[in-house]
């Protein structure tokens with residue numbers, strides 16, 4: 001089973017390298033059944049930048065970047081929903097939702113956009129992992145003036 005062993009060892013090394021965001025350590029620090037606030041205390045914007053990869057097919061999040069399938073998200077943190085990009089054609093559902101992109105709203109949106117705003121056309125199933133969402137929120141918060 002030499003080949004098998006080497007294969008498994010290589011796979012474990014690869015997983016460790018990809019998942020090196022101090023996840024377990026951060027979750028321990030956040031405590032059992034952590035609230036969103038507790039997760040945001042341990043959130044990591046750099047890890048969030050990597051996890052933003054699942055959004056990047058539709059969104060940029062850098063200053064002056066254009067809209068793609070979705071609006072540029074630079075500076076969206078704290079802004080009213082559906083108004084941040086003057087050029088983007090938002091759905092009426094999002095514009096009329098009337099909320100603001102604070103951390104709890106972003107958390108609910110990233111978990112399940114269509115549950116937060118029925119009628120949105122953001123075609124995204126959602127991210128189930130609360131720490132992954134907190135990391136992405138920390139990244140979006142950082143991407144602003």
Ligand code: HEC
Pocket residue numbers: 052054055056057058059069070071073076080081082083084085089090091093094101109110119120121122123124127136
């Ligand atoms: C398949 C394309 C697609 C993907 C993937 C996607 N989005 Fe979107 N996103 C959209 C579209 C389209 C809208 C506009 C929705 C509307 O008008 O109802 C939007 C809107 C948003 C808004 C509201 C912006 C504003 O100006 O009000 C936020 C915040 C957002 N997306 C975050 C994310 C994040 C974070 C991810 C990844 C976890 C993500 N999106 C993944 C297409 C996408």
